[in-house]
Amino acid sequence: xxxxxxxxxxxxxxxxxxxxxxxxxxxxxxxxxxxxxxxxxxxxxxxxxxxxxxxxxxxxxxxxxxxxxxxxxxxxxxxxxxxxxxxxxxxxxxxxxxxxxxxxxxxxxxxxxxxxxxxxxxxxxxxxxxxxxxxxxxxxxxxxxxxxxxxxxxxxxxxxxxxxxxxxxxxxxxxxxxxxxxxxxxxxxxxxxxxxxxxxxxxxxxxxxxxxxxxxxxxxxxxxxxxxxxxxxxxxxxxxxxxxxxxxxxxxxxxxxxxxxxxxxxxxxxxxxxxxxxxxxxxxxxxxxxxxxxxxxxxxxxxxxxxxxxxxxxxxxxxxxxxxxxxxxxxxxxxxxxxxxxxxxxxxxxxxxxxxxxxxxxxxxxxxxxxxxxxxxxxxxxxxxxxxxxxxxxxxxxxxxxxxxxxxxxxxxxxxxxxxxxxxxxxxxxxxxxxxxxxxxxxxxxxxx
Numbered sequence: 438x439x440x441x442x443x444x445x446x447x448x449x450x451x452x453x454x455x456x457x458x459x460x461x462x463x464x465x466x467x468x469x470x471x472x473x474x475x476x477x478x479x480x481x482x483x484x485x486x487x488x489x490x491x492x493x494x495x496x497x498x499x500x501x502x503x504x505x506x507x508x509x510x511x512x513x514x515x516x517x518x519x520x521x522x523x524x525x526x527x528x529x530x531x532x533x534x535x536x537x538x539x540x541x542x543x544x545x546x547x548x549x550x551x552x553x554x555x556x557x558x559x560x561x562x563x564x565x566x567x568x569x570x571x572x573x574x575x576x577x578x579x580x581x582x583x584x585x586x587x588x589x590x591x592x593x594x595x596x597x598x599x600x601x602x603x604x605x606x607x608x609x610x611x612x613x614x615x616x617x618x619x620x621x622x623x624x625x626x627x628x629x630x631x632x633x634x635x636x637x638x639x640x641x642x643x644x645x646x647x648x649x650x651x652x653x654x655x656x657x658x659x660x661x662x663x664x665x666x667x668x669x670x671x672x673x674x675x676x677x678x679x680x681x682x683x684x685x686x687x688x689x690x691x692x693x694x695x696x697x698x699x700x701x702x703x704x705x706x707x708x709x710x711x712x713x714x715x716x717x718x719x720x721x722x723x724x725x726x727x728x729x730x731x732x733x734x735x736x737x738x739x740x741x742x743x744x745x746x747x748x749x750x751x752x753x754x755x756x757x758x759x760x761x762x763x764x765x766x767x768x769x770x771x772x773x774x775x776x777x778x779x780x781x782x783x784x785x786x787x788x789x790x791x792x793x794x795x796x797x798x799x800x801x802x803x804x805x806x807x808x809x810x811x812x813x814x815x816x817x818x819x820x821x822x823x824x825x826x827x828x829x830x831x832x833x834x835x836x837x838x839x840x841x842x843x844x845x846x847x848x849x850x851x852x853x854x855x856x857x858x859x860x861x862x863x864x865x866x867x868x869x870x871x872x873x874x875x876x877x878x879x880x881x882x883x884x885x886x
Contacts, residue, residue: 467500470882477874478504484855486683486700486832487520489739490875492883496750496844498743500883507680507852508708511699518677525664525679525736526850527705528835529828532666532735533633535745537579537799539640539655541765548643551576551768551798558639559600559723566605566613568621575639577623578632579798580773582783584622588614591630592727595717599638599725626774626783628793630732637726647722649729659760660744664737666729668705669714671736679736681706683853684832694857703831703853705736733830742837742848746825750844769798770824770841788829790867800824803838810862817865817877821845827868834858834872847879 478488487505491498503520510516543549549558554572556562563573565584577583589611593602601607602615619625637648644651649667657665668676683700686692715728744755749770753761761769774796776785785793791811795802805822807814815821815838823846825838832853839846849872858869866873 466882466886470500470878471502473878473882474502474875475504477871477878478851480871482696482856483861483871484696485871486852486855487524487680488849488851488875489520489522489524489526490850490879491739491743491848492879493743493746493750493839493844493846493848494884496747498747500879501739501743503739505852507678508706509681509683509700510708520680520852521678522740523663523678523738525675525738525741526833526835526852527680527682527733527831528735528737528742528850529733529830529833530630531737531742531826531828531835531837532731532733534799534826534837535656535735535737536633536636536652536731537769538745538761539652540575540579540636540799541761541769542655543640543643545762545765549575549639551579555635555639558642560642561600561604563603563635565616565622567616567618571621571623573622575636576773576798578636580796581626581628581632582623582774583632583635584617584620584625584627585615585631585635586617586627586629587631589631590615591634591732592730593725595715595720595725595728597725597727599634599727603635624782626776626785626793626796628784628787631727633732634725634727637729637731638723639726640731641726642723645722647716647720647729648726648731652735660741660748660755662737662741662744664735664741666731666734666736667714668707668712668736671712676707676711679705679707680850680852681708682831682833683855685855686857688831696856700853700855733828739848739850742850746837746839746846746848749824750839750841750846770800771797772802773797775802787867792867797824799826801826807865810864810867812866814866815868815876816880817873819865821880834869836872836876838876845880845884847876847884849875849879851875 478485489503492500506517507520507524508518552574573583601609682703685698686694688703748755752763753766776794794804803813805819806812823838823840828835835850837848861870863873
C-alpha cells in the first residue's frame with residue numbers, strides 16, 4: 438500500500454510527494470529530491486515559472502511534486518496561485534502521443550486501419566504531387582514518414598477546409614510547400630505537426646464526432662484524465678487550475694529576453710476573459726482537423742500523463758481495467774523508423790540540433806545517443822533507453838518517457854523559463870540544461886534509490 442508523505446513546503450511553494458513502499462526510508466529520498474528540484478526551478482539565473490514532476494518505479498507512482506505558480510500577478514503577488522497536483526498545462530507535442538491512443542482505439546473498433554489509403558476516409562485522394570502514385574496511410578502520418586511538412590503551416594481557423602490546403606488547385610495550397618519533393622511517402626522521416634491535423638480530420642470523418650469531444654470519449658474519460666483539448670469546455674474550477682504559460686519576453690518572434698523583468702503571459706491567461714471555443718456554429722465535422730490541435734493543444738496534468746505512462750508500461754491496463762489490447766500497445770510502440778546514420782532515410786535534426794534517432798507510432802524512441810549538446814540521451818551518464826515524447830511551445834517544455842522493460846518512467850511539465858533556453862544548452866543532449874537536470878534528478882533520487 439502506498440502512503441502520502443506530508444512534506445513541508447519549500448521556498449514558499451506548494452508540495453505533493455508520494456513515497457513507495459510506506460517505509461521510513463522513503464521520506465529522506467523525497468526530501469532530498471524536493472530540495473534538488475526546488476533549486477533547479479528557483480535558480481536565480483535560470484528560473485522556471487512553475488514545475489510539475491512525477492516519477493514511476495516498476496509501474497507505480499513513487500514521487501509527485503509541484504513548484505512555483507500556475508498564475509503570476511506581478512502587480513499583486515498575493516493574488517498569484519501556486520501549482521498543485523491538479524494543475525493542467527498545455528503539454529505541447531506530447532499531445533501527439535495522446536492522439537495516437539485515440540487512433541488505436543478506433544483501429545481496435547474497426548473504424549480505422551493503419552495501412553489503408555487515408556483517401557478512403559477523407560473522401561478525396563491524398564497524394565504528394567511529386568509522387569502521385571504513392572498512397573498515404575495512417576502509419577505514415579503517425580510515424581512522420583508521410584512526406585507532409587510544416588513549411589506552409591499546420592493550423593487553420595474555423596471556416597477553413599483542410600482539403601483546400603492539401604490538394605493542388607485548392608485556394609490555400611499555394612506553391613505546394615507542405616509536400617516534400619525529397620522522397621515518396623513512407624520512405625523518409627521528417628518531424629512535422631501538419632500530419633496530426635490530417636489525422637484529426639480522418640478521425641472526425643470516420644466517427645462523425647468533433648475531435649475534442651471524440652478524444653474525451655475515446656481517451657480522456659476512460660483513462661480518468663482531468664484535462665482536454667478545449668479549455669472553453671472546462672468547468673470554472675478546472676479552468677482556474679490551468680497554468681498560464683510564461684516567459685520573460687513578449688509573446689512575439691525574436692522578442693528580447695529580460696531576466697530582471699516580469700513574467701509575461703504567452704498563452705492560457707484567462708484572468709480577464711474566458712476562453713472562446715474554436716469551432717463556429719455549424720462547424721462541418723471532418724472539414725478541418727487542425728482546429729483543436731491534435732499535435733499540441735491538449736491540457737493535462739503531470740498526474741494525467743502519469744496515468745498514460747502507467748497504462749502503456751502495463752501494456753494497455755491500468756487500475757485493473759483494460760484500455761487497449763496488449764497487441765495494440767505493442768503495435769503503437771513498435772519501431773517504425775531508425776536513422777540510417779547517413780540521412781538518406783530521414784532528417785534527425787530539430788531546432789538545429791540532432792535529436793531524433795528512432796520513432797514508433799506517435800512516440801519517440803530514445804536510444805541514449807550523446808554528442809555534446811546533441812543527441813537523445815535522457816539522463817546524466819546514460820543508461821536510460823525508453824519511449825515517449827517531449828514537448829516545446831510558448832515557453833513550456835515537457836517530457837513523458839518510460840522504459841517498457843523495467844516499467845520505470847518520468848514526467849515533467851514546466852510553464853516557462855525566465856531566460857533564453859538557447860543560452861543554457863545541454864551538456865550531453867539536445868535538451869536544455871535544466872531539462873537534463875530535472876530528468877537526471879528524478880532518475881537518480883526516485884527510480885534508482
